[in-house]
Amino acid sequence: MTQHWTNVQFGAQNTDSAIAVVDGIIAGNSPVMQQVKQHIALVGASVAPVLVQGETGTGKELVAEALHAVSGRTGELVAVNCAAIPAELLESELFGHEKGAFTGAEGRKIGRFEQACGGTLFLDEIGDMPPALQVKLLRVLETRKIRRLGSMQEIDVDFRLVTATHRDLTSQEEVQFREDLYFRVAVFQIGLPSLAKRVTDIPLILDRMIKGYKANDVTFDEPLFDETGMRALQSHTWRGNIRELRNTLIRASVMFPGQVVTGDMVKHFLLNAGMPYIDGCAPQSDAVMPETHDLPSPDQFRYLNDAEGQDLDLRVYLRDIEVALIETALEKTSYCVSRAATQLRLRRTTLIEKMKKYGLNREVA
The missing domain is CATH 1.10.10.60 (Homeodomain-like)
Incomplete structure (x- = not known):
């Protein structure tokens, strides 16, 4: 389970400069997120593995990015989603392979362990890693050596491991995860709160998202949530967390570009993914679009x-x-x-x- 730390100044790594770096990656100033940022700044410079726990869509990949940014490591941040790669391909993805190692291996492939040398390896949804591969990962963490598939040569690897999961890895009813591997990857644990527990951060998160969209698309005409619109956003349950908030912003930018978005518009047209008009017919809800002033x-x-x-x-x-x-x-x-x-x-x-x-x-x- 997630460890709860008290508000204590533990070490020199927890500096204002490190937290400033984290602020540039993770939006939010709520008390719970300030604590998360302090934890990242504290353990960031360490080589010890970190396990990030949180619901789907809470931004665990941003924590990995922040940990890498304050680590001082010169290598890359290499990310692998263990749930998105078929089990039979995940081993080759991590370890790499030599030409002819298996059918379809037409050339040498460098695996993610090697790619992350000098940097950080982020294994997202590690709870979905097959048991057989968990054993091999444990050996890599113990020996710091790997062998590509089809090779007898051992290769030294130097990476900092960050893992993430939305599961309880200690519950055998929820996931089959080796206890010895758990204690290897969970030297430090950082728990991410759900968006519903940090709704005061929503304006900052939206501002960060909008700036990102405008940086990539100068024509992006963002919606402007008025006070009632923001209150409606902050009173929502956000089961999909930040990912759901991003979807809501996208819907708002398509349906109400450059317009003031009110609480009624948020509730009736954004949070339920409804549309103002479908096939030329008015929506069935009792919501109304902005008044037309007798036009x-x-x-x-x-x-x-x-x-x-x-x-x-x-x-x-x-x-x-x-x-x-x-x-x-x-x-x-x-x-x-x-x-x-x-x-x-x-x-x-x-x-x-x-x-x-x-x-x-x-x-x-």
Whole structure:
């Protein structure tokens, strides 16, 4: 089980600089996450194995990345998901093989143990490792030597081992895991809390996610969760943890790009993965989209197509409508851009960009 540490300054490794490195990788300032970060900073420089435990989607791979970042090791962080690779292929993936070692081995392959030399080997979901391979991993940890499949030559390996699991490795009812291997990989244990236990971190996590998306896609127009929207996110149970939160942000960016997202929108269209309209029909829930403020019905525009000899430049017409709506919102709010953006369900920066585009700039609040 996860060991609970008291708030004590244990050693010189637990420095502000190390925690700053961890902060750059893992978002969150809740008390429970501050403790996790202190643990990472403390054991990061050690070569001792670390077992990271937490529910699926809590970010165990980020802990491995942070441990490697503060370790000072010059090699790579090499990650292997033991649950994602078939059992018959996992041994070759870890140990590597020589040409002709088995059918289909057309050349030499360097395994993950060797790739991680001088660095960190991260074995995710180690609880899914087959029992026969657990024995071989135990021998590697004891001797620090491996042999590629099909070879008689032993190779020295130097890696720092970090493992992770969402299972209780000490429960034989839940998983078949060797007790002697458990004590080898669990020299230090770091427990990750579920997202439901750190909901105050959600704004920071979302901000980190959004920055990542914008760094990879300059056209990414993020949604802006207002106070009610953020409260709705923080009151959710988050069974899928951070992974579920990421999915929710993706849905919001597709359905409400550049818009203010309210609590009702979060509850009815984001958390249940519902859609505002399906096959042209209104949703069955009692949720409503943002108020239309008595805007004309689409049917009132049909006369445009009924007039003989009259063509419609749709882009120009829609531009004029957008300009009129923006000007109206600005006038009603005495040119307070923030309030006008809220009325239009836009982010403040998005409204400012549109004002510049249409030449609507003036003294604004």
